[in-house]
Amino acid sequence: MVVDDQASMRAVIRHSLQDLGIKQVRDSGSAAAALEAIRDDRVHLIVSDYNMPDMDGLELLKAVREDDTLRRTAFIMLTGSANRDVVQQAAALGVNDYLVKPFATAALKEKIERVFGELS
Structure with missing residues (x-):
């Protein structure tokens, strides 16, 4: 799940x-x-981006970590x-x-591999 209030940034991350x-x-x-969707x-x-209106990335992270079902979901903050x-x-x-x-795609890959191990 990519969470960012800017559509162009969501598209970049998704790609x-x-x-x-x-x-x-x-x-x-x-x-x-996003929180509702992942629940x-x-x-x-x-x-997730940090700087968003209404609910920022830290608030989203806190909500995810406080939810017994979601707390182990990997979370990368942008x-x-x-x-x-x-x-x-x-x-x-x-x-x-x-x-x-x-960021470069290689940097994102490195962060994901730190969490999940090597991508194939």
Whole structure:
């Protein structure tokens, strides 16, 4: 599940994931809608932007980690800046990894492989 309020960024991330061989990629422009969707139909990985209106990436991460069914879902946080406070808060909430935008597909692959092991 790709979560970002900017449609163009969702498309970039979705295409990067598909280029890495991940075929089933869903996306959402809203963290709240994404949370509802993954509660209805679980996913293995959430790639979420930090800075979004209404519910930010940290709030989404917290909601996922507090949900007994979803808490083990892999979560990679994206942000436009390497704000140390955000990184520390995400780490405290149990983020699996962190990626600063803009990023190369190779960097995304590296983060995913840290969580799941080598992609085939």
